[in-house]
């Protein structure tokens with residue numbers, strides 16, 4: 034018996050064991066897909082103990098597709114007849130794009146052809162019985178998505194000259210190493226390239242050299258996902274015959290292009306679907322050797338995710354901002370972009386109702402109750418034609434916009450946004466950075482001066498507001514703070530216990 038629970042800042046929805054994949058999709062990710070089609074950024078991640086049905090919900094068997102195939106279907110159905118026909122605009126870094134030369138475009142097309150050919154070759158070897166890594170799982174050999182409704186779509190209210198270019202990537206975090214699941218490793222060679230997390234000049238993290246493939250239909254995107262899934266690290270454990278030993282991240286990036294005259298990229302939005310590996314207790318799995326090492330890394334990164342969520346939640350009300358340890362694991366470092374005000378975040382919590390995992394499940398539920406309290410303010414960057422040179426200004430405007438929304442949302446409360454760390458761990462993208470910095474400094478100087486006057490006005494309004502609400506509001510705040518303190522103390526205790534258990 035498996036239950037699914039959706040948890041996000043807008044509330045919690047619980048789906049019982051009888052709920053169909055369609056119902057879960059409609060009650061959870063469909064709204065995110067709509068947001069992404071409108072230009073927003075969304076992250077959805079699965080959470081739960083091992084063997085709780087995360088991959089089932091995420092991908093689903095062929096006759097009963099999960100969240101990812103359904104999202105692809107709705108995205109492409111909604112874009113019917115509005116796909117951008119060329120491949121001269123490609124996403125790069127975090128939310129930038131580059132214009133490809135004709136040679137680069139030809140290289141893109143041929144590399145995609147080779148990748149898709151790989152699927153056919155793999156299928157032949159699968160039917161010959163050479164590999165069974167994906168047996169019993171979700172994907173048909175012809176790459177079709179049988180169970181997804183062909184009609185589900187959103188009506189996009191954009192001018193007729195607006196076109197969409199869709200790109201996908203698929204990677205995994207295995208033993209704290211990031212690997213591109215679309216990398217074609219020559220046969221006989223087992224060593225895969227380790228990719229690095231990098232930051233652009235705006236402080237947004239992205240995976241350097243990750244492959245992005247332009248896809249023109251949901252079937253094509255699904256085939257790409259199939260190829261990646263076959264490369265993912267799966268192994269049999271005592272609790273799950275096909276247990277994910279890594280966190281996998283499938284990202285869909287949509288370039289909204291104004292296709293009149295010289296094509297202009299208007300927005301770049303992203304839907305990231307992250308199937309987290311399940312937490313596992315060694316006393317139950319009896320893992321040893323390589324499996325034990327994997328379990329240690331999985332539990333470690335999930336623990337850091339918990340710490341980050343707890344710190345973000347505390348920061349919403351604290352006078353002094355706690356350090357959020359995003360950099361303690363690759364997973365949280367990668368997710369930082371979404372958690373720091375750049376998108377909507379939702380979590381799917383899977384529950385296996387087997388009584389043997391009762392206390393682990395209770396921990397998962399407590400975790401999700403806390404995660405739900407974190408408010409992430411969403412901002413939607415709009416690109417201009419001369420994107421690169423206006424980036425500093427855009428950044429400031431985005432920050433201003435996010436601040437305004439945050440103030441409206443959290444009147445009298447502390448920010449849920451977390452300041453970017455300034456020291457870069459990995460690679461600093463140096464291109465144009467000097468120019469950008471100068472522009473940014475000039476612009477920031479102006480912003481700081483302007484902001485000073487506004488702040489005084491804001492303070493006055495704030496005082497009036499405080500008087501108006503009076504004693505009743507103050508009492509409510511004290512009570513809320515007390516409750517939060519208690520929950521937070523309980524949670525810290527829980528973390529310490531979990532840490533001890535996993536050792």
Ligand SMILES: Nc1ncnc2c1ncn2[C@@H]1O[C@H](COP(=O)(O)OP(=O)(O)OP(=O)(O)O)[C@@H](O)[C@H]1O
Pocket residue numbers: 035081082083084085086087088089090273275276277278309310311312383
């Ligand atoms: N709702 C469901 N209905 C039927 N079978 C399910 C359901 N959810 C999960 N299963 C089955 O339970 C088993 C474990 O599911 P799955 O591999 O999705 O778990 P998981 O949480 O991803 O585990 P891990 O973290 O170890 O990768 C699979 O055989 C799957 O087919």
